Amino acid sequence: MTTIDHFIDHTAVSDAARTSPVFNPATGEIIAEVGLASDATINQAVTSARVAAATWSTSSLSSRTQILFAFRHLLATHSDELAALITREHGKTIADARGEIARGLENVEYACGLADHLKGEFSPQVSDGVDVHSFRSAVGVVAAITPFNFPAMVPLWMIANAVATGNCVVLKPSERDPSTAVRLAELWAQAGLPAGVLNVVHGDASAVNALLVHPGIDAVSFVGSTPVAQHIYREGTLAGKRVQALGGAKNHMLVLPDADLDLAADAAVSAGYGAAGERCMAISVVVAVDAIADELVSKIAERIDRLTVGNGADATSDFGPLITEAHRDRVAGYVTRAEAAGATVVRSGEREISRPGFYYGAALLDGVSPEMECYRDEIFGPVLCVVRVATYDEGVALINANPFGNGVALFTRDGNAARHFSRHVTVGMIGVNVSIPVPVASYSFGGWKDSLFGHAHMYGPEGITFFTRNKVVTSRWPAPTTSQLNLGFPTTR
Numbered sequence: 001m002t003t004i005d006h007f008i009d010h011t012a013v014s015d016a017a018r019t020s021p022v023f024n025p026a027t028g029e030i031i032a033e034v035g036l037a038s039d040a041t042i043n044q045a046v047t048s049a050r051v052a053a054a055t056w057s058t059s060s061l062s063s064r065t066q067i068l069f070a071f072r073h074l075l076a077t078h079s080d081e082l083a084a085l086i087t088r089e090h091g092k093t094i095a096d097a098r099g100e101i102a103r104g105l106e107n108v109e110y111a112c113g114l115a116d117h118l119k120g121e122f123s124p125q126v127s128d129g130v131d132v133h134s135f136r137s138a139v140g141v142v143a144a145i146t147p148f149n150f151p152a153m154v155p156l157w158m159i160a161n162a163v164a165t166g167n168c169v170v171l172k173p174s175e176r177d178p179s180t181a182v183r184l185a186e187l188w189a190q191a192g193l194p195a196g197v198l199n200v201v202h203g204d205a206s207a208v209n210a211l212l213v214h215p216g217i218d219a220v221s222f223v224g225s226t227p228v229a230q231h232i233y234r235e236g237t238l239a240g241k242r243v244q245a246l247g248g249a250k251n252h253m254l255v256l257p258d259a260d261l262d263l264a265a266d267a268a269v270s271a272g273y274g275a276a277g278e279r280c281m282a283i284s285v286v287v288a289v290d291a292i293a294d295e296l297v298s299k300i301a302e303r304i305d306r307l308t309v310g311n312g313a314d315a316t317s318d319f320g321p322l323i324t325e326a327h328r329d330r331v332a333g334y335v336t337r338a339e340a341a342g343a344t345v346v347r348s349g350e351r352e353i354s355r356p357g358f359y360y361g362a363a364l365l366d367g368v369s370p371e372m373e374c375y376r377d378e379i380f381g382p383v384l385c386v387v388r389v390a391t392y393d394e395g396v397a398l399i400n401a402n403p404f405g406n407g408v409a410l411f412t413r414d415g416n417a418a419r420h421f422s423r424h425v426t427v428g429m430i431g432v433n434v435s436i437p438v439p440v441a442s443y444s445f446g447g448w449k450d451s452l453f454g455h456a457h458m459y460g461p462e463g464i465t466f467f468t469r470n471k472v473v474t475s476r477w478p479a480p481t482t483s484q485l486n487l488g489f490p491t492t493r
Contacts, residue, residue, distance in 0.1 A: 003033050008048050025322060027356055036206070068108065071191035073191075074191055075108060088179075089176070089179055092275045093320055104157070135473075136468035139167055139466075146158070148278075149279060149280070151173060158458070161463040165468050170217070225378070244454040248378040250378055253271070257292050273307065273319055277382040278381065284385060285368075287399065289391065300346075335374070338373070370402075407430075407438075409435045428447035428448045444457035
């Protein structure tokens with residue numbers, strides 16, 4: 001059995017006193033074991049990063065830029081290899097894995113403009129003979145804790161901006177699909193990133209908790225579920241760390257009577273069932289205005305019947321299995337209990353359970369109400385809930401009452417409705433006739449309410465801000481013999 005090692009100082013480090021199985025979700029077979037880091041291995045990784053930080057933080061912007069461009073080239077060159085790794089351990093389709101890498105590549109390209117992103121400000125003669133300038137410096141050593149559903153993209157969201165701004169990173173990927181993180185670290189090393197600037201440690205909750213309190217960690221960046229995000233934000237800030245923790249979601253798609261219903265149905269199926277619903281930006285609730293609800297549900301059901309669920313390595317598969325058997329059973333349980341609570345099961349994924357692997361088909365629940373468990377919880381699977389409302393205003397009120405605020409979509413032909421929606425919905429990322437409104441790399445990713453803990457969103461300009469501290473220098477170079485004693489409060493007059 002292959003054991004997946006940690007990666008510290010550009011070297012594979014074995015620490016397998018505790019291990020966790022790595023499955024191929026398409027077959028249900030154990031394909032490897034991953035070593036779970038001990039406190040000693042975590043300390044080794046953090047110490048390595050702190051040593052490297054002394055020189056990396058003072059390296060020239062031009063040298064960092066060269067490494068980033070070299071890594072960008074290697075990432076593009078090895079995209080097929082990385083996609084195959086992702087599909088094997090996660091289960092998503094090859095096409096979806098390639099798309100994930102492409103979105104990660106965008107963030108690397110954004111970070112390549114670090115010379116522009118790190119420019120400070122200068123104000124001459126703010127007072128007689130006094131100038132003021134500012135610049136940004138690295139935070140130090142960052143713990144990057146990433147989820148199973150995007151084993152390449154989310155690490156790239158964090159690493160690219162962190163190392164571009166002069167930080168060193170200890171990456172703790174999900175133990176469910178760890179190989180991609182190690183391969184990315186190897187490519188960073190090949191691109192010229194110095195040893196210790198990026199280290200990878202595998203682990204479970206104990207590794208996360210060790211990083212949260214480690215005195216050598218200055219900041220923590222996290223993407224995952226809301227309960228874990230709350231824990232990381234609370235414990236990390238209590239330990240004096242700078243923390244950004246992106247949590248879960250319950251993303252709604254409001255469909256108005258004037259919408260193109262074929263476009264809306266295509267979008268609901270694509271955004272609801274792509275990657276088996278294991279996306280924090282997946283649409284999980286369709287809010288249908290009564291006038292078009294029956295027709296929209298019928299169109300979604302027709303499209304579900306044309307979907308192929310299968311091995312992600314098979315090009316004919318529309319989506320693949322879920323990450324584990326336990327998670328598959330958890331998703332199936334939500335559908336069973338929803339029917340018992342009064343929802344109508346228009347389509348169920350039950351028939352896929354009997355096959356080898358961790359499969360569950362596309363489920364469609366109609367007549368869902370806000371008090372139902374299937375509406376309240378983030379299911380994180382191929383389950384689409386339909387909530388019917390009488391009016392646009394009722395739909396907006398429903399969305400705003402939800403404790404999550406990650407992403408939302410509106411489907412309409414009415415520009416005034418879209419403008420009003422964008423300004424009054426309490427959600428961080430909004431799509432108008434766009435079902436998955438993930439911002440491009442020059443903006444920042446993140447939600448509101450229980451979808452974000454900490455003020456900083458991920459990547460883009462807010463990513464640069466999170467990974468840096470601002471310094472302001474006030475200077476004066478007086479002529480000889482002009483100094484005099486003055487105990488008053490300094491002013492600019």
